[in-house]
Structure formats: C-alpha cells, structure tokens
Amino acid sequence: MTHFSALSLLKNALTGNKNWTEQWPDAQPKKEYDVIIVGAGGHGLGAAYYLAKEHGITNVAVIEKGWLGGGNTGRNTTIIRSNYLYDESAKLYDHALDLWDNLSTELNYNVMFSKRGVMMLAHNVHDVQSFQRHIHSNRLNGVDNRWLNTAEAKAFCPPLNVSPDARYPVMGAALQMRAGTARHDAVAWGYARAAAKRGVDIIQNCPVISIRRGADGSVEGVETAKGFIRAKKVAVSAAGHTSVIMQTAGVKMPLESYPLQALVSEPIKPIFPCVVMSNTVHAYISQSDKGELVIGSGTDQYVSYSQRGGLPLIEHTVAAICEVFPIFNRMRMLRKWGGIVDVTPDRSAILGKTPVKGLYVNCGWGTGGFKATPGAAHLLAWTVAKDEPHKINAPFTLERFTTGRLIDEAAAAAVAH
C-alpha cells in the first residue's frame, strides 16, 4: 500500500501512473474473527479502523453483501452539520464534526471535507421560531449556529430568490459555518484502506444470511453466502437492512426502511457557494467539486427495499428548487437514484448493546447519518471493544423505546432532517 504524498504523486506521475499498488486486498473469510462487522458502509469500515487503531483489535472482518460503500454511503448528498436541538444529539454530531476536521490527515486520504457552511431556510413563522430555538440551544451546547436575516441570507448565497412575493418567501435562515460537505466515496475508501493496512479483512460480495446464537443465547458468529464465520462479537451496521438481519438473532427493531432519493444536474461552473436546506419544502442543494448541482429530497412515503423510489417525489423537489432558485430552472438533470434509509420513531440513531450478549447495533441514522460517519464509527468501536457504551452514545439505546426516554429530533424538526 503506497503512502499518499506529494512525492509519491510525483514519482507515479513520472512513471505514467502504472505502479500504484492496490488500496486494499480483496480478502476471503477466515474461520474465526474477534469481531465481525456486518455492512461495509462508512460506519462499518470506520468502526473496523477505530477498533484496530484505538483498541488494538485487529482480527476483524467487515462483511458486505455488495461492494464497499455501495449502500447509503455512496448514495447520499453528503451534507455535514451538527446543529441538532437536543443535548444528546448536539454532542453526538459535534463529536463527529470534530473528527471530520482531521480525517484526511488521519486516514492519509483526501475526503475533501469542505466547510462551506450549511444554511437552513425559514419560510414561515414556525420555521423562524423553530430555528431560533435551535440556535439558542446550540449556543448553550457550544455548537456554532447563527441567525441570518433575509438580506444576509441572500448575500451568503446569491442565487437565492428572496423576493417578498416568492412562493416560498425567505424570512431568514440559520447558518452553521462549520458545516459543509465531503466526498462520500473517499470516506468509505479512506477508512477501508486505513483499516486494511492495520490487518482488517474486508469481505465483499458476501451477504450475511443470519446471526447464529449458542445454547446460552450469546453470539457465535454469522452464516454467510461464503459459509459460517465464527466470532464472539458481531456488530450490525447495515442501515436499511438492519432490522432484517437483527430479526435472525431474535431482536425486534423499532425501524422502518424507506427509499430516499437524490439527483444531480449536468456539471456547470462554480455558482453555488454553500449548502442550502429547506426542510419545509423538502429540498436540499449544493454544488459538487465536479460542478454538478447535488439535490436531495424527502423520503418516499412507503416502506421499500427497492433502492429506487418514485418520480412524484423528484418532481416535487425539483419544483421547490425552481421556486427557491429560479436561476436553475433551465438546468438539465443527469441522474437520479435511491438508497434505503432506516428510520426510527424519534429520528435518532440507535448505537449500543442489544439484549443478546456479543451483539451490537448501529442503525437508525435514517436520512442523516453520513455526517455522523466518523463519530458513529468511533463510538461503535468503543462500545464493541469495551462492551459498554461511551458516554456520548449512552443515551442512544435500544431500550429507550421501552422506557420512553426518546430523543425526539423528529418532533423538534417537525420534518425529516
């Protein structure tokens, strides 16, 4: 594995880029591991990396049914922010943001984290009040977030239509300057490479069929398309497929899986300086470094595993984008796709132990878990290594749905977030 540096780039350029070595080997499963992670998304790969790096546990396999990063990690609109309402969430997402800051250096992989600012538009009195409440709560938690009036919002993002007779008038906005975007594939690849370098096996094209439990109920390993693989600790981090896998271990999950779609335009010259989210009209937009406008929407209404979603939603989102940014209404869209997101009743993640000994779960990130990738990965590794949660993820238990101690970001945002 070549260390990436200006020097290695130069050396390889001089030899026609023919001598690059593979970034990670294509591993085949061993009979037994100390830890098996189900799902090679950013969260699972990252957890393997932190297990090896921070806890010295290197006999680890990440098992993936398709190709690594091919789930929601490779399908999302890459918005990263931490201005959530509740103390528990603010701490969780801000922990991730702290890790994003140094991730490229840490992984020796350019994840292109760009703090271009995320601006959330307020279109009505409810939005104004709710965002201001978020801002005050964020400031008490030391999370950056501030209020912009209409003129300031326009100055921050010139393509914005702030005309008072617009269909969706802009009454102001909340701006988190520390927020932004990153290159999604690079996050998966960077963690995969760094984990593999420390001895982690990444096993692709190998669906986990079920979790096997022993006579005393504790985890013994996983049945896969490539046979049984033994491990005393199994962590499931399979996003939209988590409830299906957990069911094979007899654990019922408070999750439903919905399609979430996104689309990109033809690439154009830089015009869009930041990320803009409009929760009320369900439209999110930024411009990738390649020049495409990256547009995201809300989830489809029905449970599905089709990774497709319906066109009415795309139409709704594009209509909203054209109202808020009339300048884009002649743009041509190139592609649209869907991912399957795992949604909890309170729209907060579940990250911790389960009633089954040796079984851990990281899920429920729904429409917004890319931003959490380094944080979730780091905390999952901690929880698995120590067999107890870190204090940051301690509130995000599965039991909260029994005790009623919800972290109700759903009610706080009143829409998907």
Next chain:
Amino acid sequence: MLLIHCPYCDDTLPELEFAYAGEAHIARPADPSKLSDEEWRDFLFIRSNPRGLHAERWRHINGCGRFFNALRDTVSDRFLTTYPAGHPRPDVTKLEAAE
C-alpha cells in the same frame, strides 16, 4: 410511480391520489393500562418492516377519502392485492393460484 387500486372506487390510479398510512392489522390494545412496557413498545414502535410481502394501509386521500389495506412486495414494489379496511389479511397462496 405506483399504480394503486382503490377497492371502493374500483379503479387503478396514480400514487399521487393516495397517502400511505403505515403497517396494517395493528390493533390498539383494548386495555392499555394492562400492558407491560415491552408490549406497549411493541404496539407503538415495533414494525415488521419485511423485505418481501407487507400488509399496509393506504388512504385514497384525493378520491373517496377512505382507508383500505394492501399487500405489496417491498422489494419489487408490486401490489398483490388491495382490500377494504376491516377485512382480514388475504391468503397469498390462494391469490397466486387465482392469477
């Protein structure tokens, strides 16, 4: 776009006329105060979320306005059948034989 058959209007219409309303056949417990915390959790929060056949509620919101149930495959998004609210979940083996 999904095409959905409303069993009352007896017409197959675009998804836009309908609102999804979650998993079907979840009855509110007759005496909630008798339930354990686990049972109450199951009622409120646990859903079957299957990769495969799903019984679900839909409402013909921009039509007759009534609720009905559907059996749909969540992998292909294909509807097997729709049926009026209050009717039991149809037996799939019989449905397929009838096709």
